[in-house]
Amino acid sequence: MSVTQIVALVIFLVMFVLVVMDTIPREYVTLIAGALTLIVTFGLLMRSPEAIWESLNLTAFIHPSFWVTHVEGADSAGINWATITFIGGMMVMVEGLAKSGFFTWLCMNIAKLVKYKPVPLLLSFMVMSFVLAMFIDSITVILFLAAVTVELGKLLKLDPVPMIVSEIFCANLGGSATMCGDPPNIIIGTSLGYSFFDFLLHTGLIAFVSLFFILIYYYLVFRKTLNAEHITEEAIAALPTPESAIKNKKDFYISSAIFGCAAILLVTHAQTGLTVASIGVFAAVATLIANGRDSIELLKKVDYRTLLFFMGLFVVVSGLELTGILKLLANFIGTISGGNLHVMIAIILWLSAIASAIVDNIPFAATMVPVIKALAAAQGIPVETLAWTLAMGTDVGGSATPIGASANVVGISVAAKNGHIIGWGKYCKVAIPATIIVMVTSMLILFARYV
Template identity: 60%
Template sequence: MFAQIIAICIFATMFLLIILDKFERHYITLGSGALVLVLVFGVCMRSMSAIWETLNLGAFFQSTFWYGASEESTAGINWSTILFIAGMMIMVEGLGKAGFFRWLCLTLAKLVHYRTVPLLICFMSLSAFLSMFIDSITVVLFLATVTLELAQTMKFDPVPMILSEIFCANLGGAATMCGDPPNIIIGTSLGYTFFDFIENTGAVVAICFVFMLIYFTLCFRKELERAEHANVGPVTCPEPSTAITNKKAFLASAGVFLLAVVLLITHAQTELSVACIGVIVAILTLIVLGLTSGKKSVIEIIKGVDYKTLLFFIGLFVSVAGLEKTGVLNMIANFITSVSEGNIAVIVIVILWLSAITSAFVDNIPFAATMIPVIRAIAATEGMDIGVLAWALSLGTDLGGNATPIGASANVVGTSASAKGGYPIGWGRYCKYCVPATIIVMAVSTAYLFLRYL
């Protein structure tokens, strides 16, 4: 009991400090993680095994970490996620070095005739669509970089676009089994396929996306149009072809990107883990840039990796492990069974909304993994279709994470990319737009589950 109280206090303090934004957040989560290891696992639990399991260093020496493993959530540092993000960061740095993003942003700007509102709609659609097949982290890294490049040329604030891209990436990821980590866990644990998700969660995501197009356009239209009208005369951008200064580096980097897309889409068939894919992509990026642009470019790419974000994730994983190993997440899960009292409608509402609220503050991967045995037990006890509970859990964990900057991995990566580009996104500005949007999509999801399944 004392260990649970300490774990909750540490996490709550960490969360408060992140909101106050007085210190760099990677220092906050690393400090919180250190306190969990020492006070919760060391002093209170006196468990070296808990510390070792949380550090999870043995994962690197398991063959299933690299090949043949189903996506599973483990308590502690998820090194698979860390390596994958690092690999994607290196790839994005390589693409930027080769001029790929500048070429793409100039091409998109030309296609929409240098109008900011059509560009917002274009990026939202691209974010949602790509996230159905590619991890939302990759999509947000890619589009945030493009947006920052384009904002410099067209002279507008990129934050509105980045916020909408983050939201739509998480929204699109909810539509398929491979789009978001919780869906992978739910699908592999309960035996659902890619097309099961498309048929069930994909349908409501399509409806929600229409609402979000309208919502974000109404929120940001005037701001973007003011920036557009503030420019004296028409915006003139160079031709996209001028962005390609090294054709070999450009084609090679684009080839690595396409390979990454293929590997991510087919990783269930190839059985390559996301950690392995991240390492492959990083190594190939460094090799092709080294051969086409020289060793200096390789050094610049390595220096350009956002190590602060990686450290933030490491500290956050350890902090969440404190809640998981002390049974706090299990207490939340057990709460659902006690308040429902056998009412199917109440069970669905509680799972959907509690998953959403919890996922806004706690990493949704361990929560989804914790909830799976709970919904399996509820379905068996109450004699109800487990699919309804699975779709409620999926929508709650995927969409609820949109509400805060730390609710999902894509949020952290997107806001970090924006800050790195000179446009920090505070909690106030993020929540001002994304909390109402999250409430809208959750309301639509609630209505959808009732109309279709209850």
């Protein structure tokens, strides 16, 4: 290993540990680590202005493929602006949707539809969480779903914890089904040039099959607890109507229409030729125009910290990529698997799942994308197979522990604010077996379909 490689690796490892420790805001950590990569690794050691320029990837915006085809960034290291633009745009749209009362309205309608019966409520909210997370980031899905679950729990005198932990799991699982469901998928999709439909046909299929088993699993785990709950007619009568969630009918219809359009554009983006970055910009601009004067407030609510976190992270990962560290890792995986695709799938799937259960899955996925590209090229295997494997491992592995995915943290926090503290033991007792069920299902489908 050269000095340059060692420095790039040290910067990455220190960044990773500091992100996991969570004592310094993570966007500061990745931005400082990114600056060190640019100055020390590329500037002082490699003396390569080209590497700095490639890492910043600022020309991405002026390249037509950023806006109108779906192969953006396929061959460039550095900041994945397509991911950042899409996530930023969707954040604006989701803020508008939330402000209109859409999520609460939807949850209350579903609850009403199943007549507030505990077991159907559990199963329908799990499916709703899965479906919403296919299009919207899982943090937002859980933020609203958990809040409504807690409110329903209070009014119906129902323990909301079983429902919240099941919803969290399904949000992560739903996120794995599409390209825009979970940040690792957006990174994988934009880096390797896949479409929404590519994901739906591959990880989507695995996610839907897994959902079937997961519904059965959570039903078996929680049926006794939930069947013991008795919902009275008085409690149901005291519930607010779904319509009461809508604050302004005009805003509600417009926001819902923008969401519907964004969903259609995402589903058809391979046909229309629009990239996810374009769709993100469309969703944001449409939401801001529709909200007029309130658009400043919406912009203030956008989570800029996460976007900055991504920027720094991509620069640090480009440090590993341009110095050849990730090729070394790819060669190592290739060697220990002996070129056997079964072993490679198993290693990437379980390594991603275990790593994502312990650390944030976004840095892990961003690091692994160049690794699977190099591995596929070196071993002469289709990169798609490894991409779907990586997506399932990182998206669902994070469900196993309270810190594995952002949705878990948000769901646990919403429950805690309402007096329901969920510790590691309580969470992992149900989440680890569920994660293993999905991982085994994924592995079997991946083996059967791609080997």
